[in-house]
Amino acid sequence: MDQLKQRLREAAQAHQPDRARILARVERGMAAPAADARPHRPATRTSWARVAGAGAAVAAVLAAGGYTATAVLGPDRPDHGVAVPSRVPLSASGAVDPHSNRFWAQSNITLTTARPLTALTVDLRIAQTGGVAGTGHWRTLPAEDFTVSVREDGDGALHYTWTLRPGRTAPAGRHVFAGQYNHAEGARSARADRYTVTATEDGGERTSVRGGFSP
Template sequence: MDELKRQLREAAGAHHPDRARIHARVERGMAATRATRGGARHRPSARTSSAARPSWARVAGATAAVAAVLAAGGHTAATVLGSDRPDRSVTAQPAAPLRADGTVDPHSNRFWAQSNLTLTAPRPLTTLTVDLRVAQTGGVASTGHWRTLPADDFTVSVREDEAGALHYTWTLKPGRTAPAGRHVFAGQYNHAEGARAADRDRYTVTATDSGGERTSLRGDFAR
């Protein structure tokens, strides 16, 4: 027991436990316990002194000594012997980016059309400007516009540029916030009779989210 106590004191004072030494001590402690238990299987003769008889106190002491060695080395049984538990650590995923998608509304016809810009915001937006440009393909004239966000939160303008293209522009008012989610901005217009090509239509989006990240997006309505 003196030798075991000396080993325990050495393990407790070590700043950087040696796992190989700890394994060896555990094995020695377990071997001592098995040897003690093995002696208990034989009935002692009448001449055997009481001091030589196996003692459950000694078995318990050896078990406690093994636990103390593990504790002094900063290891649990699972650490020493290995563990089958999977690593449950979770890696933080980056926030999804702001996305925009331009489409010509399927209810458009041979005389009239609607261009839809769908904006998907993973975070609230503190600034937002959406410009929807409809190229002049003959007879293009505005008939209206709408958006799914509150009208009072935006200023809206409709104008023609030097090429005759229509621009629908929505600007979020200072101090207002567009919530995270899916939002639609639509421009409506007449056009010359027939199927209208939208390959020259464009959109531009500039926004700042609640985390201060600024994003600029450009795209078209060609399908």
């Protein structure tokens, strides 16, 4: 038994690998995929596994260095398929109420705010077109949160002014302020009517919008 072990050891030490034969086998193995056009699924899976592994390694290096894919590859190109509008903090529109008639009318100011308001003043100016006289007013926000003044200016125009009381807040959302008035018989034009809205957002930013009225 000892003699057999000795011979095996001597044979192993005397063995020298055939370098040329090994290189030839490697070359044949590399050329084999080119001769066979059909996909080899195990090799594909192995290839993707290697790619994924390389990607994971790159990601790890970037993370360790404090970089992101955007910083290295550059920002993504803009997506022109979807347009996302920016949020407008405060907007308003004016319209004559459709229930107005030949003797009486109501002017509506619709205010839309994306943030709560800690200060708010809404002024409605109704031009004197003949026989204009106030008959009432209302708003969708709580009445106790506002003071209201009704007056005529030097041009005879009628003003309704709503002012948010100190310490009160107008929530984000859509709110309506309406002024009612009599006028001379007939179809009245609202072209000279105006509104002005001045507001302070919860963060302290002050905004003012103004406009006219559609029939």
